[in-house]
Amino acid sequence: MSLWELANPKRFMGWTAPVLPWAFGGAALCLFVGLVWGFFLTPDDFRQGSTVKIIYLHVPSALMAINTWFMMLVASLIWLVRRHHVSALAAKAAAPVGIVMTLIALFTGAIWGQPMWGTYWAWDPRLTSFLILFLFYLGYVALWAAIEDADTAADLTSVLCLVGSVFAILSRYAVNFWNQGLHQGASLSLDKEENVSDVFWQPLVICIAGFVLLFVALVLLRTRTEIRARRMKALMARAARA
Amino acid sequence: MKALIARDLRLAVRAGGGFGLGLAFFLIVVVLVPFGVGPEREVLARIAPGILWVASLLAALLSLDRIFALDFEDGSLALLATAPLPAEGVALAKAIAHWITTGLPLTLAAPFLGFLLHLPTPAYGLMLLTLLLGTPALSMIGTFGAALTVGLRRGGLLLSLLVLPLYVPTLIFGAEAVRRGVDGLSPVAPLMLLAAITAACVALLPFATATVLRINLR
Numbered sequence: 001m002s003l004w005e006l007a008n009p010k011r012f013m014g015w016t017a018p019v020l021p022w023a024f025g026g027a028a029l030c031l032f033v034g035l036v037w038g039f040f041l042t043p044d045d046f047r048q049g050s051t052v053k054i055i056y057l058h059v060p061s062a063l064m065a066i067n068t069w070f071m072m073l074v075a076s077l078i079w080l081v082r083r084h085h086v087s088a089l090a091a092k093a094a095a096p097v098g099i100v101m102t103l104i105a106l107f108t109g110a111i112w113g114q115p116m117w118g119t120y121w122a123w124d125p126r127l128t129s130f131l132i133l134f135l136f137y138l139g140y141v142a143l144w145a146a147i148e149d150a151d152t153a154a155d156l157t158s159v160l161c162l163v164g165s166v167f168a169i170l171s172r173y174a175v176n177f178w179n180q181g182l183h184q185g186a187s188l189s190l191d192k193e194e195n196v197s198d199v200f201w202q203p204l205v206i207c208i209a210g211f212v213l214l215f216v217a218l219v220l221l222r223t224r225t226e227i228r229a230r231r232m233k234a235l236m237a238r239a240a241r242a
Numbered sequence: 243m244k245a246l247i248a249r250d251l252r253l254a255v256r257a258g259g260g261f262g263l264g265l266a267f268f269l270i271v272v273v274l275v276p277f278g279v280g281p282e283r284e285v286l287a288r289i290a291p292g293i294l295w296v297a298s299l300l301a302a303l304l305s306l307d308r309i310f311a312l313d314f315e316d317g318s319l320a321l322l323a324t325a326p327l328p329a330e331g332v333a334l335a336k337a338i339a340h341w342i343t344t345g346l347p348l349t350l351a352a353p354f355l356g357f358l359l360h361l362p363t364p365a366y367g368l369m370l371l372t373l374l375l376g377t378p379a380l381s382m383i384g385t386f387g388a389a390l391t392v393g394l395r396r397g398g399l400l401l402s403l404l405v406l407p408l409y410v411p412t413l414i415f416g417a418e419a420v421r422r423g424v425d426g427l428s429p430v431a432p433l434m435l436l437a438a439i440t441a442a443c444v445a446l447l448p449f450a451t452a453t454v455l456r457i458n459l460r
Contacts, residue, residue: 135407142403152460159390163447174414
């Protein structure tokens with residue numbers, strides 16, 4: 001059996017049904033443990049006070065905002081190359097999740113920015129590129145919504161996603177060029193010394209795991225909904241013909 | 243391909259408003275800005291490069307939905323698809339025609355409008371140069387957006403939502419080059435990046451546009 005067979009809509013509905021409660025449960029558990037640990041059991045930062053705790057929402061949501069677009073890119077490629085309908089529907093299902101993640105990252109960042117930088121918003125490269133990412137998400141969702149024929153919509157949005165990715169990356173580096181940043185560098189990285197102290201690091205990783213699981217659960221749930229909607233439409237079309 | 247460009251240009255001239263509308267829009271935006279921000283010379287001179295770039299971007303956007311819409315409605319796009327010219331060639335020809343009818347006039351008009359905004363003297367040449375380098379990218383990206391929305395009845399608003407985020411890098415490098423020139427810094431780096439974007443758009447986007455056109459004509 002190849003991996004691709006799991007993308008057959010019927011098989012997909014079959015294996016996602018038992019996975020879904022586990023994903024939601026795992027997300028709830030991780031988020032509960034991570035947030036309680038982070039909010040109540042870690043010390044305040046000596047310079048930032050308790051505002052540092054926004055990190056437990058800000059970093060995971062920002063991470064997922066970018067990863068969601070990346071997942072949409074991969075799903076679009078799979079649709080264009082292998083024409084798996086589930087793949088196109090998964091990309092469609094992921095976009096609103098990505099929008100919400102981007103908004104969470106922007107809002108928690110604004111709330112964090114006010115006490116730390118003295119402003120809710122600055123035209124900092126990282127902040128600006130997130131705003132641009134948000135616009136890309138909006139365009140993608142709007143294009144899905146505007147086209148009636150499902151296959152045409154999947155094709156066009158996939159091409160838009162590919163071209164958009166290139167321009168999103170371009171914009172990311174173009175804004176670096178245009179203004180100096182207030183934002184700190186990476187919070188977590190594998191190849192250099194940890195930027196975030198160990199005390200904050202452990203609950204943060206649990207929170208990130210929670211956000212990843214939540215994303216998986218939401219995308220699976222929404223994809224299942226899309227598949228059911230597609231089936232319903234097919235049944236109604238058949239009934240109308242009969 | 244030459245015939246297609248010539249045909250589009252003739253249509254733009256004879257149908258009226260091809261050259262004129264974009265330019266008039268450009269002029270109006272530039273005239274409105276001083277009403278909004280006040281007539282102080284220093285303020286206007288400071289923001290002039292950005293205003294000229296944003297205004298030319300919007301003016302280019304204005305005529306995008308006409309690139310394919312009319313041809314789609316009367317069926318000539320379907321004819322073009324069956325013609326010996328590949329769809330990539332059609333995309334490129336359409337973008338070139340769009341650039342000649344909007345990008346080029348905007349570029350030539352920008353210095354005169356810069357006069358209205360008290361654009362600093364060293365910036366005139368740069369303004370002309372950046373627009374000359376940047377507007378082909380705007381036309382090419384816009385043609386891609388127009389191809390995406392060609393089958394839609396109310397594609398105009400959607401088109402701007404899709405195309406404007408794609409314009410961000412071009413705008414940043416274009417305006418940055420002029421700003422650096424005004425501040426006495428070297429504008430070479432942003433100019434080269436701007437040229438790179440245009441070259442990449444002209445080289446690669448016709449393929450994406452052609453793919454999209456084929457999907458829409460299916």
